[in-house]
Amino acid sequence: MNFFHFIGQNHAQVLELTLEHLWLVGWSTLFAIVIGIPLGIAIARHPASSKPVLTIANIIQTIPSLALFGFLLPVPWLGDRADRLAILALTLYALLPVIRSTYTGIRGVDPAVVEAGRGMGLTDSQLLFQVQLPLALSVILSGVRVAIVISVGLATIAAAIGAGGLGEFIFRGLAMVNNQLILAGAIPAALLALLADFSVGWLEKRLQPR
Amino acid sequence: MTDIAAVTELPLQDPQNSAHPCPELGYAGAHHMPPTPSERPAIEFVDVSYVAPGGQAVLSRLNLSARAGETLVLLGRSGSGKTTTLKLVNRLLLPSAGEVRVNGVPNSKGDVIRLRRSIGYVIQDVGLFPHFTVERNIGLVPAIKGWPQERIRLRISELLQMVGLDAALASRYPHQLSGGQRQRVGVARALAADPGILLMDEPFGALDPLTRAELQQEFLALQQRLRKTVVFVTHDLREALRLGSRIALMEAGRLVEVLAPKDFLRSNDPLVSAYVHAFEDRPERTGNRGTE
Numbered sequence: 001m002n003f004f005h006f007i008g009q010n011h012a013q014v015l016e017l018t019l020e021h022l023w024l025v026g027w028s029t030l031f032a033i034v035i036g037i038p039l040g041i042a043i044a045r046h047p048a049s050s051k052p053v054l055t056i057a058n059i060i061q062t063i064p065s066l067a068l069f070g071f072l073l074p075v076p077w078l079g080d081r082a083d084r085l086a087i088l089a090l091t092l093y094a095l096l097p098v099i100r101s102t103y104t105g106i107r108g109v110d111p112a113v114v115e116a117g118r119g120m121g122l123t124d125s126q127l128l129f130q131v132q133l134p135l136a137l138s139v140i141l142s143g144v145r146v147a148i149v150i151s152v153g154l155a156t157i158a159a160a161i162g163a164g165g166l167g168e169f170i171f172r173g174l175a176m177v178n179n180q181l182i183l184a185g186a187i188p189a190a191l192l193a194l195l196a197d198f199s200v201g202w203l204e205k206r207l208q209p210r
Numbered sequence: 211m212t213d214i215a216a217v218t219e220l221p222l223q224d225p226q227n228s229a230h231p232c233p234e235l236g237y238a239g240a241h242h243m244p245p246t247p248s249e250r251p252a253i254e255f256v257d258v259s260y261v262a263p264g265g266q267a268v269l270s271r272l273n274l275s276a277r278a279g280e281t282l283v284l285l286g287r288s289g290s291g292k293t294t295t296l297k298l299v300n301r302l303l304l305p306s307a308g309e310v311r312v313n314g315v316p317n318s319k320g321d322v323i324r325l326r327r328s329i330g331y332v333i334q335d336v337g338l339f340p341h342f343t344v345e346r347n348i349g350l351v352p353a354i355k356g357w358p359q360e361r362i363r364l365r366i367s368e369l370l371q372m373v374g375l376d377a378a379l380a381s382r383y384p385h386q387l388s389g390g391q392r393q394r395v396g397v398a399r400a401l402a403a404d405p406g407i408l409l410m411d412e413p414f415g416a417l418d419p420l421t422r423a424e425l426q427q428e429f430l431a432l433q434q435r436l437r438k439t440v441v442f443v444t445h446d447l448r449e450a451l452r453l454g455s456r457i458a459l460m461e462a463g464r465l466v467e468v469l470a471p472k473d474f475l476r477s478n479d480p481l482v483s484a485y486v487h488a489f490e491d492r493p494e495r496t497g498n499r500g501t502e
Contacts, residue, residue, distance in 0.1 A: 110340075112333060113339060115337055119326060121327035121329075121351065
């Protein structure tokens with residue numbers, strides 16, 4: 001039984017697990033964006049706070065993923081459903097690239113442009129939304145892109161705590177010493193990562209100022 | 211009566227033909243000075259000191275005023291406090307002591323955003339918004355002030371013409387312009403909402419000499435028409451003599467003297483004459499003499 005044969009026979013399950021995978025990655029990326037971009041903006045405005053925030057995000061990044069899933073397991077509401085837990089863990093991992101790229105992007109806007117804007121009488125929010133964010137957008141998106149690619153990979157581990165996703169195939173394959181099963185999880189995951197990378201990259205290019 | 215008025219309105223001798231008190235420096239007399247400069251100060255610095263966040267005293271007890279409609283040049287070497295002085299006017303910086311008054315009112319009172327929108331600001335690096343077209347750059351302040359679309363459009367084309375830019379450039383992006391064109395857009399943008407005061411921080415400093423001379427010339431013509439209160443920062447004595455109604459020489463955070471251009475060249479103050487001497491060398495005398 002070759003690999004394509006296997007996919008063909010189990011296409012319903014492959015599709016289901018892929019959708020589960022997307023579910024985990026989608027929510028966690030969304031949360032990472034919703035939390036990370038404002039946080040990145042805040043630390044860009046108050047550089048004194050940038051170090052502690054980035055350090056914490058960095059430390060989270062260094063926790064082995066399997067350990068993090070395990071740590072979170074006993075947390076009351078979260079532990080009830082594995083996907084909640086997986087989404088939280090993935091969000092935590094995705095935060096660092098998003099925060100850091102937002103911070104870098106905003107700090108990287110030409111100081112002359114910011115000074116001119118301020119001198120012209122733009123309010124802080126006008127400066128942010130009309131000048132700093134649009135000019136930082138492509139840098140921010142490059143961080144989001146990294147976050148998504150990391151999440152797609154890490155989400156395979158979420159299967160270890162029963163959160164589903166393409167990791168199911170991989171873990172099952174490992175247990176059964178079945179390479180085809182492993183590949184049935186790994187290849188779609190890799191394709192997802194490539195697809196996400198490509199589409200955000202395309203968006204990044206389209207939204208580039210100038 | 212009307213005749214006299216007409217004569218006094220008639221300002222200028224041709225700079226080319228007027229007697230040059232100092233031809234070397236291209237000083238053409240105060241030909242652009244308003245005949246009767248208003249004595250009401252538009253900007254006043256009263257005992258203003260500024261200490262930088264690092265603790266370094268940048269300005270010490272500055273007392274200076276700019277009359278309405280004049281071009282006050284702040285001249286001095288790098289680090290003398292010129293730019294700081296300028297930024298105190300639109301509250302990009304706050305004084306550590308003393309008070310800055312704009313049109314008689316301390317600028318610490320009232321809304322900083324409104325203050326800034328009533329003051330045009332031009333900097334050396336121009337700071338055009340790279341993601342906006344020329345017209346959006348120019349029209350931004352009118353737009354956020356809520357002008358109707360049609361009025362903004364008219365104002366933009368008026369301004370483009372005023373600063374000598376082709377109307378076709380309106381839809382270009384800043385990176386598609388030359389340095390001189392960019393600075394013209396910078397000036398147009400500062401003038402957009404018709405502010406009474408214009409702050410200019412070495413606006414022509416990064417331009418090549420020919421473009422700079424061209425823009426200086428146009429600045430004079432424009433200023434003659436518009437009569438804004440201009441505070442102009444430069445370290446270039448020639449530019450100061452050319453453009454200033456009065457020149458305020460600054461050194462190490464202190465004001466040395468405020469003089470009309472013609473008096474500046476005659477001043478006995480050691481710091482003033484040191485500055486003048488530094489500029490006296492002519493290019494042909496300083497050029498490479500190693501060809502004998």
